[in-house]
Amino acid sequence: MLPLPPFEYHAPRTLPEALRILRDHPGDAMPMAGGTDLLPNLKHGLYGARHVVGLRGLEELRGVRERPDGSLALGALTSIAEISRHPLVRARLPSLAAAASQVAGPQLREMGTLGGNLCLDTRCVYINQTHFWRQALGYCLKKDGTVCHVVQGGQRCVAAASNDTAPALWSLGARVRLASAAGERELPLRELYVADGVRNSVRREDEILVEAIVPPLPEGLRAGFSKLRMRAAIDFPALSVAVALFAPAGKVERLSLVVSALAARPHEVRGLERLTGRPWGPELLREAGELAQRQCHPLTNINVDPEWRRAVLPAYVRKAFESAGALPGKSP
Numbered sequence: 563m564l565p566l567p568p569f570e571y572h573a574p575r576t577l578p579e580a581l582r583i584l585r586d587h588p589g590d591a592m593p594m595a596g597g598t599d600l601l602p603n604l605k606h607g608l609y610g611a612r613h614v615v616g617l618r619g620l621e622e623l624r625g626v627r628e629r630p631d632g633s634l635a636l637g638a639l640t641s642i643a644e645i646s647r648h649p650l651v652r653a654r655l656p657s658l659a660a661a662a663s664q665v666a667g668p669q670l671r672e673m674g675t676l677g678g679n680l681c682l683d684t685r686c687v688y689i690n691q692t693h694f695w696r697q698a699l700g701y702c703l704k705k706d707g708t709v710c711h712v713v714q715g716g717q718r719c720v721a722a723a724s725n726d727t728a729p730a731l732w733s734l735g736a737r738v739r740l741a742s743a744a745g746e747r748e749l750p751l752r753e754l755y756v757a758d759g760v761r762n763s764v765r766r767e768d769e770i771l772v773e774a775i776v777p778p779l780p781e782g783l784r785a786g787f788s789k790l791r792m793r794a795a796i797d798f799p800a801l802s803v804a805v806a807l808f809a810p811a812g813k814v815e816r817l818s819l820v821v822s823a824l825a826a827r828p829h830e831v832r833g834l835e836r837l838t839g840r841p842w843g844p845e846l847l848r849e850a851g852e853l854a855q856r857q858c859h860p861l862t863n864i865n866v867d868p869e870w871r872r873a874v875l876p877a878y879v880r881k882a883f884e885s886a887g888a889l890p891g892k893s894p
């Protein structure tokens with residue numbers, strides 16, 4: 563069993579208290595929600611933080627609520643299990659419910675939270691290893707080293723964004739609210755992530771993600787999710803695909819397609835606007851799958867053959883539309 567490194571554990575009861583602790587230990591404190599990712603990573607020696615700020619006492623960050631403008635606010639401390647079974651999420655954001663229901667396994671979904679999922683560190687077969695293992699390989703860019711083992715000569719870490727709720731929320735146009743001792747800011751989820759696997763988020767170390775907000779969606783919008791993983795009962799994604807389609811009277815008005823588990827940032831498929839105005843049918847489904855395949859290049863950052871992942875991508879695009887009840891020719 564790997565031991566945890568020593569750290570001071572803080573258990574604030576309010577958000578301002580938690581934010582003050584982060585402010586008072588710049589670069590040396592990390593928030594912890596469910597701990598399902600943070601604790602293994604600490605054991606692997608991936609972080610040097612000497613202060614861990616437990617968020618579980620912050621009741622104000624828990625729960626799903628409808629706001630007066632019809633948007634849904636999803637508290638960062640809401641468990642992944644709760645997100646997957648909440649009636650409002652299942653009725654209005656089915657792709658998010660589907661993504662949450664496929665995160666890890668049942669125990670991890672009870673402990674893991676939405677905020678922890680959205681702030682999940684990137685993953686790579688060369689980094690999620692013991693210190694001894696990484697040392698034997700001479701480390702890598704993401705921690706303690708100067709080279710990347712995935713992209714030879716690469717200057718940027720391409721560890722994979724592996725959080726399943728991110729592509730679902732992204733495809734629905736979600737925003738996130740971040741708070742620090744200095745104030746609050748809100749930004750589109752798509753702007754939270756950057757293409758650098760060392761730290762793939764613009765969230766500052768003194769900020770806590772408070773909630774995700776999904777704007778009101780048009781009646782009839784169909785949202786679906788599909789995921790490739792080796793063991794359906796527990797594994798991280800080898801591909802995750804989220805789609806959102808609004809095609810009233812059969813004609814595409816809005817279509818978004820976000821693919822993740824490729825590199826450090828989820829990828830929003832470009833060029834889908836050229837499909838708008840056309841009737842939703844098998845031809846468009848094929849074009850969407852082809853566009854995704856052309857733009858997505860899985861890497862050896864995951865222990866699943868990248869060529870195979872790329873080859874099956876159109877099938878997973880199709881599965882995502884199927885999960886949305888939007889396969890052409892099939893009534894939902």
Ligand SMILES: Cc1cc2nc3c(=O)[nH]c(=O)nc-3n(C[C@H](O)[C@H](O)[C@H](O)COP(=O)(O)OP(=O)(O)OC[C@H]3O[C@@H](n4cnc5c(N)ncnc54)[C@H](O)[C@@H]3O)c2cc1C
Nearest residue numbers: 595596597598599600666674675677678681725726771798
């Ligand atoms: C075996 C196994 C399988 C897994 N499979 C999957 C999977 O299939 N899909 C998937 O998406 N995940 C998977 N996970 C990862 C993890 O369990 C989930 O992503 C979970 O939702 C993380 O939430 P948490 O609350 O436990 O995060 P934590 O471990 O508490 O935190 C994760 C990171 O987010 C930061 N953080 C947490 N909350 C906040 C906040 N509110 N504001 C700012 N920063 C915050 C922490 O500092 C840390 O850096 C798996 C984990 C394991 C161990």
Ligand code: SF4
Nearest residue numbers: 686702710711719720
């Ligand atoms: S992608 Fe490269 S730099 Fe990043 S964790 Fe993997 S081996 Fe390290």
